[in-house]
Amino acid sequence: MRTQVCIIGAGPSGLLLSQLLHRKGIESVVLERKTKDYVLGRIRAGVLEHGFVELMREAGVGERMDREGYIHDGTVIAYDNHQFRVDFAARANATVMVYGQTELTRDLYAAREAENGKIIYNVDDVSIQDADGAAPYVEFNVDGNGQRIDCDYVVGCDGFHGVSRKTIPETVRKEYEKVYPFGWLGVLSETPPVHDELIYSNSTRGFALCSMRNENLSRYYIQCPLDHSPENWSDDAFWEELKRRIPEETAEKLITGPSIEKSIAPLRSFVTEPMRWGKLFLCGDAAHIVPPTGAKGLNTAASDIFYLYHGMAQFYIDGDTEGLDSYSEKALARIWKAERFSWWMSNMLHLYPEQSDFDRKMQRAELEFLESNESAQKVMAENYVGLPF
Ligand code: RFL
Ligand code: PHB
DSSP: BBBSEEEOSSSHHHHHHHHHHHTTTTOOOOOOOOHHHHHTOOOOOOOEEEEHHHHHHHOOHHHHHHHHHHEEEEEEETTTTTTEEEEEEHHHOOEEEOOOOOHHHHHHHHHHTTTOOEEEESEEEEEETTSSSSSEEEEEEEETTEEEEEEEEEEEOTTTSSSSSHHTTTOOEEEEEEEEEEEEEEEEESSSSSSSSSSEEEEEOOOOOEEEETEEEEEEEEEEEEEEEEEEEHHHHHHHHHHHHSSSHHHOOOOOOOOEEEEEEEHHHHHOOSSTTTEEEEOOGGGGEEEEETOOOOHHHHHHHHHHHHHHHHHHHHHHHHHHHHHHHHHHHHHHHHHHHHHHHHHHHOOOOOHHHHHHHHHHHHHHHHHHOOHHHHHHHHHOOOOOO
16 A cells, blocks of 8 residues: 555544645545544543634534634633732733544544545554655554555554654654642533633642533543552542632532542653654644643643654645645644643652652642733643643
8 A cells, every 4th residue: 555644543633633734635544543532532632722713613613613612812821729810811812722632633523534544554563764865665563464654654543552652763852851749630511610711729639620511511630649449439538529629619519419520640750852753743742741740741642643744745735845844843843842841841740759848838829820921821822722833
C-alpha cells in the first residue's frame, strides 16, 4: 500500500490531522492499535481553547460543537472557603469552549467515515522504517498478517506510550520530565454541574476541580495519593471528600449521584526534543504531557496539528518545505509555554506531601496576588484561553 502521509494513532491528534489534510487534497492512512469504541470510551479533556475551536471549524467538524458546546468566559478559583473569578473575556478578550474530548473524537470519526478516510484498527507491532532516509515505510500486523505502507511522511500521533517517539535514536532525542507526587481521581456523574463555570479549588485537604460536560453531566476531580485506586473510593466517600475541599456555600448546592465513570490519572510534565526526525513528525501526547491543571493536554495536541497541517499544505501545494523545516521549533516554542502554565497552576493549587509552612504561605501569596491584581489575571486569562498559534 502507498499513501502520502502515514499517521500512527487514531486519537484526536491523528484524526484531526487526517481530516485537515483530506480537505487540502492530501491523502493519509491512519493506523490504530485499538478499536474505535475503545478510543471513545476514554474520558479525558473537557475544555477547548478558542484557537482549537477555530481549527475544528476549519476541519469542517465544528457544527455539533457549536450547537452543543458551552462558551465559558471565565473561571472560578477557590481557596480557604472563599472564591474569586478570573474573567477571560474582560482580561484576554477571548473565551473557551466546554466540549468533551469524547464528543470531539466522535465527530472526527464521523467525518472521516463520511469521506471514506482510511483508518486501520487493531494493528500490532507497528514499526517505522527509514524515517531518516528518502523513502520511509511503516510495517505492522493486522489479524496476524504482516503489512507495509510506503509514504512520504510518517506522523506519530500515538500518545505517550506509542512507538513513534522511541523510533528517534537516543543520541538525537532529549527528554525532560517532572513527575508529581499525586494523581487526580475523576468522577463523571449524570447530575447538574454545581456551578455554571469551572471551579479550581486549593484546600488544606488537597486540590479539587468542579467541571462539566453538559447541563446534566458533571465531571469532578480530587487530588489523591498515587497508590490509591478507584476501587478504594466509594461514590459516597468521593462526594464527602469533594464537599470538604470546596467553599461551603458551593458544597451545599452540590447535587450528587451515582458515578458513571471513575478513574485515576497520574500527573506528569514531559517534553521530548526535537519533534521531527527526518521524515518522522511527532504530535500531541507522543511528544509532550502536561498535568491537567490548566486543561492544556488536548489543546497542545491541537497546536501541533495546526503547525504540521500548514507545513504539509505548503509542501504539497507550493512545493515549499519551510513549514515542515520549522515545525519542531515552532511547536516546541508554544509547548514550553503551556508546560510552564500547567506547572504554575499545579503548584499554586495542590497540596504537596513535603510542603513546608513556608511553601504554603507562598501558595497563599500567589493566590492573593492573583485575586487582587489585574495584570496577574490577564496573564492567567491569556494562557488559559490559549496563546496565539
Ligand atoms: P491519545 O489520545 O493518547 O491517542 C493516541 C492514540 O494512539 C494509539 N496508539 C497506537 N496506535 C497504533 N500503534 C501503536 N503502537 C499505538 N500506540 C498507541 C492509542 O490507542 C490512541 O488511540 O493522544 P493524542 O491524540 O495526542 O491526544 C492527546 C489527548 O488525548 C491528551 O492530551 C489529553 O486527553 C490529556 N488528558 C487531559 N487533557 C486535558 O486537557 N484535560 C483533561 O482533563 C485530561 N485528562 C488526559 C486526561 C490524559 C489521560 N491519559 C493520557 C492517561 C486523563 C487521562 C487519563
Ligand atoms: C475536565 O472537564 O475534564 C477538565 C477541565 C479542566 C481541567 C482539567 C479537566 O483543567
